[in-house]
Amino acid sequence: MVPQAWLVVIGISVGLALGILIAFLVFRGIRWYRKRAHLRRCANEHSIPSTTLPIRTNGLGTSTEFSASLTNSITIEGSEQLHKSSQLSWWKSQNKDCIASASGILRYSYKDIQKATQNFTTILGQGSFGPVYKATLNPGEVAVKVLASDSKQGEKEFQTEVSLLGRLHHRNLVNLVGYCVDKGQHMLIYEFMSNGSLANLLYGEGERILSWDERLQIALDISHGIEYLHEGAVPPVIHRDLKSANILLDRSMRAKVADFGLSKEEVFDGRNSGLKGTYGYIDPVYISTNNFTMKSDIYSFGIIIFELITSIHPQQNLMEYINLASMSHDGVDEILDKKLVGECNVDEVRGLASIAHKCLHKLPRKRPSIAEVSQAILKLKQRRLAKVDTMSFASRDFSRAVSRIEDQQVELRKMASLKESE
Missing domain, CATH: 3.30.200.20 (Phosphorylase Kinase; domain 1)
Known part of the structure; x- marks a missing residue:
C-alpha cells in the first residue's frame, strides 16, 4: 500500500504540472492571437488574395x-471575408499607416x-x-x-x-x-500635369483657347480612362465625381481622369452613404434613388462633352441650354462656344452633341455603355482624319496640276521666242 502522504505529493505534482501546461498553452495562445491580428492588420503588405488583379x-x-x-503565401483565418470586402473597408478597420x-x-x-x-x-x-x-x-x-x-x-x-x-x-x-x-x-x-484642369482651360482667364481638334481628342481620352475603370479594372470601379475640374491635361494636352476620393468598386456592399458628387454633374436618377451605377458616370461624362462644345459651366444653367438645343437638328449650333464659330466643322459638332444627348437619357438603361461611347467618338475622329487626308490629297493633286500648267506655259513661251527669232 502506498502511504497517504505520497498520494498527496503525487496529486500536488500532477496539479502543478497541469497548471504549468495550461499556463504555457495560454501564453502560446495569446502570442498566436497577437501574431494573427498583426498579420490581418498588414495582410495587404505581405500577400494578395488569390485572384487576377x-x-x-x-x-x-x-x-x-x-x-x-x-x-x-500566408493562410489567414477569415481570408474569404477579406477577399470579398473592398480595400476601403479594410482601411476603416485597420491601421491607417x-x-x-x-x-x-x-x-x-x-x-x-x-x-x-x-x-x-x-x-x-x-x-x-x-x-x-x-x-x-x-x-x-x-x-x-x-x-x-x-x-x-x-x-x-x-x-x-x-x-x-x-x-x-x-x-x-x-x-x-x-x-x-x-x-x-x-x-x-x-x-505633375503642366496644363492644369479642363475647367481652368474652359473657364479661366488665360489666353489659351482649346481648338476643336483638342476638344475632340480630350473627349476621346476621357472616354478611354472611364472605359478602363468600368470594363478594364478588376473589380470595376465607378468614379462618382466626374467633372471638368477632375480632368487634367499633360504637356501634350492629353487628358487624364483624376480625383478618386469618392470612387467605389462596383462590388461594394451597396449601403447608402449619402448623396456624393458635384452639383450640375449628378445623375437625376441617383438623386431620386440614391443608387449610383456606371450609367451615372455616363451621365456626368455627357455633361462634360457639352462643356467641351459650349464652354458653359453646368452651374450656369447648361442643362437648360441643352434642352432648348435638343428641340431642333441644328439647335446645338446656337450654343456652340463662340471661340469655335467658323473654326470647326458643324457636322462634327452635331455628331458629338448627339453622343452626349444619348449619355444624358432620362432612363439609365437606355444610356450607352462607355465602350459604345468611346467607339462613337473614335469613329467621329477617324471620319474627320479621313476628310483631312482626302483634302490633302486633293490639294497636292491641284498643286501638281498647276505646276504642270506653268511648265507647259514656259515651254510655249520658249517655242514662241524660237519662232520669232527665225
Whole structure:
C-alpha cells in the first residue's frame, strides 16, 4: 500500500504540472492571437488574395498595364471575408499607416516633401481635399495634395485614393507616385500635369483657347480612362465625381481622369452613404434613388462633352441650354462656344452633341455603355482624319496640276521666242 502522504505529493505534482501546461498553452495562445491580428492588420503588405488583379508599376512616366495571378503565401483565418470586402473597408478597420507595399506606391517622409516643396511655398491651388503644391522629386516634377487638418471627409478620400490607385493604372488616369503619412500629415503625390484642369482651360482667364481638334481628342481620352475603370479594372470601379475640374491635361494636352476620393468598386456592399458628387454633374436618377451605377458616370461624362462644345459651366444653367438645343437638328449650333464659330466643322459638332444627348437619357438603361461611347467618338475622329487626308490629297493633286500648267506655259513661251527669232 502506498502511504497517504505520497498520494498527496503525487496529486500536488500532477496539479502543478497541469497548471504549468495550461499556463504555457495560454501564453502560446495569446502570442498566436497577437501574431494573427498583426498579420490581418498588414495582410495587404505581405500577400494578395488569390485572384487576377491589375498590377501597376508606379512612378513618374509609367504607363504599363498588365495583370498577374498571385496566390497567398500566408493562410489567414477569415481570408474569404477579406477577399470579398473592398480595400476601403479594410482601411476603416485597420491601421491607417499600413499601406500595401505590393502596390508599388512609394512612401515619403515629411522632411522629403517639405524639401521638395521648398517648405510648402510652391502652391498650385486649393481643392476640397486641401492645398496642392508643386514639388520636385527624383526623377521629375510632381503635385502634392495635402489633407487639410480639419477635413474628416478628406481623410476617407485619402484612404480611398491610395487603396484604388495602388492597383489601377492607365495612360488616361493620373498616376499616383507616392504618399506621405508622417507627423500627423496625410499627403498624396501625383505626376505633375503642366496644363492644369479642363475647367481652368474652359473657364479661366488665360489666353489659351482649346481648338476643336483638342476638344475632340480630350473627349476621346476621357472616354478611354472611364472605359478602363468600368470594363478594364478588376473589380470595376465607378468614379462618382466626374467633372471638368477632375480632368487634367499633360504637356501634350492629353487628358487624364483624376480625383478618386469618392470612387467605389462596383462590388461594394451597396449601403447608402449619402448623396456624393458635384452639383450640375449628378445623375437625376441617383438623386431620386440614391443608387449610383456606371450609367451615372455616363451621365456626368455627357455633361462634360457639352462643356467641351459650349464652354458653359453646368452651374450656369447648361442643362437648360441643352434642352432648348435638343428641340431642333441644328439647335446645338446656337450654343456652340463662340471661340469655335467658323473654326470647326458643324457636322462634327452635331455628331458629338448627339453622343452626349444619348449619355444624358432620362432612363439609365437606355444610356450607352462607355465602350459604345468611346467607339462613337473614335469613329467621329477617324471620319474627320479621313476628310483631312482626302483634302490633302486633293490639294497636292491641284498643286501638281498647276505646276504642270506653268511648265507647259514656259515651254510655249520658249517655242514662241524660237519662232520669232527665225
